[in-house]
Amino acid sequence: MTTATKELARNEHIKDASRYLRGTLAEGLQQEITGAIVEDDQQLVKFHGMYLQDDRDLRAERGKKKMEKAFSFMIRLRIPGGVCTPQQFLQVQHIAQVYGNDTMRLTTRQTFQLHGIIKSNLKATMREIDDALLTTIAACGDVNRNVMSVTNPLQSRVHAQAYETGKAISDHLIPETTAYREIWLDGEKIVGSDEEVVEPIYGKTYLPRKFKVVIAVPPSNEVDVFAHDLGYIAILNEDGNIEGYNVTVGGGMGMTHGQPETYPRTADVMGYCKFDETVKIAEAVLTVQRDWGDRTNRAHARLKYTIEDRGLDAFRAEVEKRSGVKLDAPKPYIFDSMSDRYGWTESENGNGHLTLFVQNGRIRDIPGGPQWMTGLKKIAETLQGEFRLTANQNIIISNVQPDQHWDMDKLVAQYKLTRDASPVRKNSMACVALPTCGLALAESERYLPDLITEIEERLASHGLTDNEIVIRMTGCPNGCARPYLAEIGFVGKTPGKYNMYLGAAFDGSRLSKLYAEDLDHKGIVATLDPIFAAYKNERQEGEHFGDFTIRAGFVAPTSNGADFHVNTGAKRTA
Numbered sequence: 001m002t003t004a005t006k007e008l009a010r011n012e013h014i015k016d017a018s019r020y021l022r023g024t025l026a027e028g029l030q031q032e033i034t035g036a037i038v039e040d041d042q043q044l045v046k047f048h049g050m051y052l053q054d055d056r057d058l059r060a061e062r063g064k065k066k067m068e069k070a071f072s073f074m075i076r077l078r079i080p081g082g083v084c085t086p087q088q089f090l091q092v093q094h095i096a097q098v099y100g101n102d103t104m105r106l107t108t109r110q111t112f113q114l115h116g117i118i119k120s121n122l123k124a125t126m127r128e129i130d131d132a133l134l135t136t137i138a139a140c141g142d143v144n145r146n147v148m149s150v151t152n153p154l155q156s157r158v159h160a161q162a163y164e165t166g167k168a169i170s171d172h173l174i175p176e177t178t179a180y181r182e183i184w185l186d187g188e189k190i191v192g193s194d195e196e197v198v199e200p201i202y203g204k205t206y207l208p209r210k211f212k213v214v215i216a217v218p219p220s221n222e223v224d225v226f227a228h229d230l231g232y233i234a235i236l237n238e239d240g241n242i243e244g245y246n247v248t249v250g251g252g253m254g255m256t257h258g259q260p261e262t263y264p265r266t267a268d269v270m271g272y273c274k275f276d277e278t279v280k281i282a283e284a285v286l287t288v289q290r291d292w293g294d295r296t297n298r299a300h301a302r303l304k305y306t307i308e309d310r311g312l313d314a315f316r317a318e319v320e321k322r323s324g325v326k327l328d329a330p331k332p333y334i335f336d337s338m339s340d341r342y343g344w345t346e347s348e349n350g351n352g353h354l355t356l357f358v359q360n361g362r363i364r365d366i367p368g369g370p371q372w373m374t375g376l377k378k379i380a381e382t383l384q385g386e387f388r389l390t391a392n393q394n395i396i397i398s399n400v401q402p403d404q405h406w407d408m409d410k411l412v413a414q415y416k417l418t419r420d421a422s423p424v425r426k427n428s429m430a431c432v433a434l435p436t437c438g439l440a441l442a443e444s445e446r447y448l449p450d451l452i453t454e455i456e457e458r459l460a461s462h463g464l465t466d467n468e469i470v471i472r473m474t475g476c477p478n479g480c481a482r483p484y485l486a487e488i489g490f491v492g493k494t495p496g497k498y499n500m501y502l503g504a505a506f507d508g509s510r511l512s513k514l515y516a517e518d519l520d521h522k523g524i525v526a527t528l529d530p531i532f533a534a535y536k537n538e539r540q541e542g543e544h545f546g547d548f549t550i551r552a553g554f555v556a557p558t559s560n561g562a563d564f565h566v567n568t569g570a571k572r573t574a
């Protein structure tokens, strides 16, 4: 059966009937009887940058008392390249303190998420976000999301150029519906009838699924370029300026347990374009996916499946036709890691950049530990540079004038902010999961720090303390912390149980493979320990853990998404 004759997915009807993302959101906000909104609006509100959630820790107790779930909203901002001013940081923090749960989350895609905002506070929150010259439009939903860009504290010129590319793409692909201003900011009601006028790029039903864009500058793959629908790998000319980009397409992480037709996929390098052709390419890739993507099955709707089904050559030809750009052959590039550069670095303009390590991106004051909320507030009040949010859930105090370094160091020490941790902890990442994420099957953010402590002990017992190993965990297979690109990946299966994946490349270029299923805490440690012992005894000079687990026969290599589920399970057990 062809796509045209299959029934469209339910969300397609919701989008179609939504009058460009309006639905009944405005009416739903007025209803005081419930803290929720109706189901169709729950899908639409994602396009406005928020998710309806409930506190899952309280579900059982409230259920027993026949109370409504403890509903609140998660709000995600759109911060291209993760660059924000100290003033904007303070305004977002103020919102988190007044309307949210007094914490901020640095996400794995360079933005902030705020949790715990109740319905009656939504409009005030959105007004304050707008006052800060920020927005949440298209932070979630079937649209182009926040565009990520390398933080690059070493090369200020290249950072500016990569940021310029990312920002231009972000601005070009932003939805144009006025529903956002109308619903949240009491803007004037303008309901167009001609879809070409309202949404010239997206049309009435937007995209079949989310769409994520990223800009990387080798040798750092800190932004995980191969995990994204569309990526640009900068190629520098002899003067050290970006002359163009290798274009990558078809990366994505999400899959479903037990459904092998769903799989994570690393992006293909499709060709090379010049610096000023990037926006045209972005629009063409997006519109081909808009028209070719599978709108009948959301689990098969991402660009990665379109490319698997149609083939890269056909996809490239269509992109070239629509953009009018003839892509050249990809140029050589080398990535060497995905991690951030911690501590101070100096960029070529003489300014300093201090990368702080924020465990799992959670900004809060920890009794007896780092005072992230208070400390970053003080820093923001003093800072004349900017903040950069990293794809590893960290924050960089950026563009600090040389005479301000001392002030920053003093504040970092005073509020016990961490600029360092063990090599495995610094390379670890967890998604939010419980209690807020409705899709979580197991803990992640609240569990990984303890597991890392135990892994640190095991590594120390084998004399491996100084080894960088990328470890990531998610509470479900959707993959928000990109676990399939970690050298050790944990994916929640049921409460307290995880599937363990091994064999990804340290530079983010190769996916992992399932090694063991349904491991509890003890099982994880018992399974990893002999592999660490083997790594200590058998590894070759400079060999990364992910590469070792393949060479030593623990797992088969994954060459791309389609073979992710092939040859799974432990090959060698000790």
Ligand code: HEM
Binding pocket: 051, 053, 074, 105, 106, 107, 108, 109, 110, 113, 227, 252, 253, 254, 255, 361, 430, 431, 432, 433, 436, 437, 438, 439, 478, 479, 480, 481, 482
């Ligand atoms: C494919 C299915 C996916 C679904 C249905 C999904 C859904 C969600 C939901 C509901 C949340 C909110 C959790 C909370 O804050 O309580 C979330 C968070 C997030 N997701 Fe996803 N997600 C998916 C895949 C991905 C992938 C593949 C990525 C990145 C490559 C990603 C990036 C993020 C980020 C950055 C956050 C913010 C929190 C964090 O940093 O962990 N998501 N996602």
Ligand code: SF4
Binding pocket: 431, 432, 433, 434, 437, 438, 439, 440, 441, 444, 474, 475, 476, 477, 478, 479, 480, 481
């Ligand atoms: S990976 Fe799953 S559990 Fe974690 S935040 Fe994403 S959707 Fe929720």
